[in-house]
Amino acid sequence: MWLYALRRLLMTIPILLGVTIICFALxxxxxxxxVQNLVRPETPPEDIAKLRAYYGLDQPVVIQYFVWLxxxxxxxxxxxxxxxxxxxxxVLRAFQNTIVIALISxxxxxxxxxxxxxxxxxxxxxLVDRFVTAxxxxxxxxxxxxxxxxxxxxxxxxxxxxxxxxxxxxxxxDFNYFDWEDFKFAVMPIIALALPPLGIMTRTTxxxxxxxxxxxxxxxxxxxxxxxxxxxxTPCATSCPGLSPCWVCNWATSSAARCWWKRSxxxxxxxxxxxxxxxxxxxxxxxxxxxxxxxxSS
Amino acid sequence: MNEMRSPDTLASEPHGATVEPYVRVKxxxxxxxxxxxxxxxxxxxxxxxxKGQVLCVIGxxxxxxxxxxxxxxxxxxxxxxxxxxxxxxGADEITSVSxxxxxxxxxxxxxxxxxxxxxxxxxxxxxxxxxxxxxMRHEKIDRDAAWKRALELLELxxxxxxxxxxxxxxxxxxxxxxxxxxIAVALSCRPSILLADEPTTALDASVQIQVLVLxxxxxxxxxxxxxxxxxxxxxxxxxxxxxxxxxAGRIIEYGEARxxxxxxQHPYTKAMLxxxxxxxxxxxxxxxxxxxxxxxxxxxxxxxxxxRCKYAGPDCKVxxxxxxxxxxxxxxxxxxxxxxxxxxxFDEGMxxxxxxxxxx
Ligand SMILES: Nc1ncnc2c1ncn2[C@@H]1O[C@H](COP(=O)(O)OP(=O)(O)OP(=O)(O)O)[C@@H](O)[C@H]1O
Ligand SMILES: [Mg+2]
Numbered sequence: 207m208w209l210y211a212l213r214r215l216l217m218t219i220p221i222l223l224g225v226t227i228i229c230f231a232l233x234x235x236x237x238x239x240x241v242q243n244l245v246r247p248e249t250p251p252e253d254i255a256k257l258r259a260y261y262g263l264d265q266p267v268v269i270q271y272f273v274w275l276x277x278x279x280x281x282x283x284x285x286x287x288x289x290x291x292x293x294x295x296x297v298l299r300a301f302q303n304t305i306v307i308a309l310i311s312x313x314x315x316x317x318x319x320x321x322x323x324x325x326x327x328x329x330x331x332x333l334v335d336r337f338v339t340a341x342x343x344x345x346x347x348x349x350x351x352x353x354x355x356x357x358x359x360x361x362x363x364x365x366x367x368x369x370x371x372x373x374x375x376x377x378x379x380d381f382n383y384f385d386w387e388d389f390k391f392a393v394m395p396i397i398a399l400a401l402p403p404l405g406i407m408t409r410t411t412x413x414x415x416x417x418x419x420x421x422x423x424x425x426x427x428x429x430x431x432x433x434x435x436x437x438x439x440t441p442c443a444t445s446c447p448g449l450s451p452c453w454v455c456n457w458a459t460s461s462a463a464r465c466w467w468k469r470s471x472x473x474x475x476x477x478x479x480x481x482x483x484x485x486x487x488x489x490x491x492x493x494x495x496x497x498x499x500x501x502x503s504s
Numbered sequence: 505m506n507e508m509r510s511p512d513t514l515a516s517e518p519h520g521a522t523v524e525p526y527v528r529v530k531x532x533x534x535x536x537x538x539x540x541x542x543x544x545x546x547x548x549x550x551x552x553x554x555k556g557q558v559l560c561v562i563g564x565x566x567x568x569x570x571x572x573x574x575x576x577x578x579x580x581x582x583x584x585x586x587x588x589x590x591x592x593x594g595a596d597e598i599t600s601v602s603x604x605x606x607x608x609x610x611x612x613x614x615x616x617x618x619x620x621x622x623x624x625x626x627x628x629x630x631x632x633x634x635x636x637x638x639x640m641r642h643e644k645i646d647r648d649a650a651w652k653r654a655l656e657l658l659e660l661x662x663x664x665x666x667x668x669x670x671x672x673x674x675x676x677x678x679x680x681x682x683x684x685x686x687i688a689v690a691l692s693c694r695p696s697i698l699l700a701d702e703p704t705t706a707l708d709a710s711v712q713i714q715v716l717v718l719x720x721x722x723x724x725x726x727x728x729x730x731x732x733x734x735x736x737x738x739x740x741x742x743x744x745x746x747x748x749x750x751x752a753g754r755i756i757e758y759g760e761a762r763x764x765x766x767x768x769q770h771p772y773t774k775a776m777l778x779x780x781x782x783x784x785x786x787x788x789x790x791x792x793x794x795x796x797x798x799x800x801x802x803x804x805x806x807x808x809x810x811x812r813c814k815y816a817g818p819d820c821k822v823x824x825x826x827x828x829x830x831x832x833x834x835x836x837x838x839x840x841x842x843x844x845x846x847x848x849x850f851d852e853g854m855x856x857x858x859x860x861x862x863x864x
Contacts, residue, residue: 210628422623429577429618430638430689431611 323411345405525552563750632670759834
């Protein structure tokens with residue numbers, strides 16, 4: 207079983223490599239020259255050549271790729287050509303705001319969907335199953351931005367329990383989950399962020415688990431005298447495909463729910479970078495995506 | 505009802521009335537209830553089984569054999585299933601023991617081998633894991649000891665190079681080996697009764713014989729009782745002490761293997777025996793039983809075989825005949841059969857009411 211899990215994990219390596227190659231190639235193929243964009247039109251060619259050499263852009267593409275890959279793997283995401291700041295810290299700054307709400311949404315959606323999915327799968331056709339399904343379908347089909355606005359109208363405007371916008375006094379740096387003064391700002395974003403993945407993962411868990419529970423060998427397990435609990439938990443732990451935290455990260459970085467987050471909007475950093483062809487920053491976006499996507503989005 | 509003694513009083517007579525059979529199933533009915541229909545899969549099955557005996561259950565597809573077997577382990581979905589009657593195994597009444605006790609009985613006292621070795625094993629665990637899991641569940645021993653036991657079991661069921669097979673996943677084994685592994689799982693806690701639901705049907709002919717011989721040998725060595733479901737009358741003749749013939753959820757004929765297979769009384773048993781390929785002249789066309797098995801959602805009032813029976817008269821359509829038992833414990837449910845000189849006799853022209861006048 208561990209071997210199986212390990213094999214599945216190892217299989218992501220070639221996929222990740224493939225994604226990096228494609229992303230890198232896309233950036234290379236995109237029109238526009240990063241160095242040309244940096245300098246004034248009248249700059250002499252030898253200066254441009256120097257800059258190229260400085261950024262390593264005079265090397266063959268294959269070498270560039272491997273140099274980049276090596277640096278990325280060793281944690282160096284490069285320097286943004288656009289604003290000369292290290293990409294890593296730029297990402298971090300933008301990411302921190304997201305992380306504050308994404309992290310807890312991940313945990314919430316993950317465990318809640320697992321629990322709900324198991325409950326639904328083991329009581330198929332029952333009232334509980336229908337109730338869970340209703341929640342899940344609601345989560346999937348309601349657009350986050352709409353839900354966000356409704357939440358604001360209800361909880362912030364109408365009954366005034368929670369703040370409509372903003373972030374605790376400390377910002378993302380000193381955000382304290384255990385201090386209500388900070389946390390109250392995060393409550394609605396977390397709910398809005400967690401609900402769609404929760405819906406999808408609940409559905410996935412339910413269908414995956416009920417498929418497994420209908421297989422012949424489950425009868426064998428019962429006939430062997432194993433408890434109902436261990437029969438249900440084992441497939442969940444080993445092969446339920448719906449339970450991927452990456453999915454939620456992906457969701458969080460692209461979702462509109464962060465519109466409450468007052469300071470830097472996480473989605474903005476990638477967007478502003480990619481409008482200018484600044485290779486390191488763009489490929490950083492690609493990398494962040496590739497980290498999120500392999501075999502996880504199901 | 506005076507002349508129709510129940511099978512248990514008869515069975516226990518030779519040993520003296522004090523000996524209780526190890527397994528006693530009485531008036532077992534199983535119904536699956538859904539919104540659309542109620543499927544009456546088992547309709548009053550009774551039999552006894554002593555320690556170390558083999559009961560073969562034969563009958564066509566859909567006659568409720570598997571359902572009956574699963575009821576003995578209470579494996580049916582609880583909500584949709586209504587089980588009535590009594591099933592006693594050893595000292596435990598299966599219909600009323602707690603869930604916890606039931607899961608203790610499963611795999612240790614009563615175990616089961618399934619029809620499909622291809623799908624009955626968990627694809628994500630090695631053979632060794634699956635055997636050891638059962639041992640650890642029931643005998644509270646540690647992993648190493650359980651694996652040692654698993655190795656012994658694979659040797660017991662004659663799996664070649666057992667050390668290697670212990671670490672193999674089910675898909676790495678052939679059908680025959682998988683069924684052996686399945687048998688090893690079933691035998692891992694030395695059950696006192698083994699339920700084998702067509703364990704050889706999915707295997708090819710030569711492997712069938714091997715597995716069968718192995719099962720019979722292990723059953724004798726371990727002194728287990730065994731209920732063996734099969735379509736194959738040859739198999740039944742080979743390994744059975746007792747044979748029960750099922751039709752539409754009822755046992756319509758039951759008795760010593762020799763009696764039932766050599767001197768069948770029920771038209772269904774007769775027809776089934778004559779529709780097998782074995783021991784028939786080459787030129788003679790095979791006799792298939794005409795018609796189809798009844799719909800278990802709406803059983804006919806009378807004998808459930810009557811619509812297909814060439815001897816059926818009007819009286820057959822009235823009620824299911826009660827069991828009739830001769831001095832040897834041979835039971836049959838057919839209104840055309842009567843007891844003569846301690847033996848069952850099929851009499852085509854006879855109708856049931858006259859039997860009642862017959863001195864017992
Ligand atoms: N869980 C269930 N719900 C509803 N009906 C069922 C269920 N299990 C079995 N049945 C029905 O009960 C009847 C008897 O099935 P069973 O599997 O016992 O037949 P069988 O004698 O074992 O046949 P085979 O020789 O093909 O294995 C069938 O008509 C089947 O459709
Ligand atoms: Mg069956």
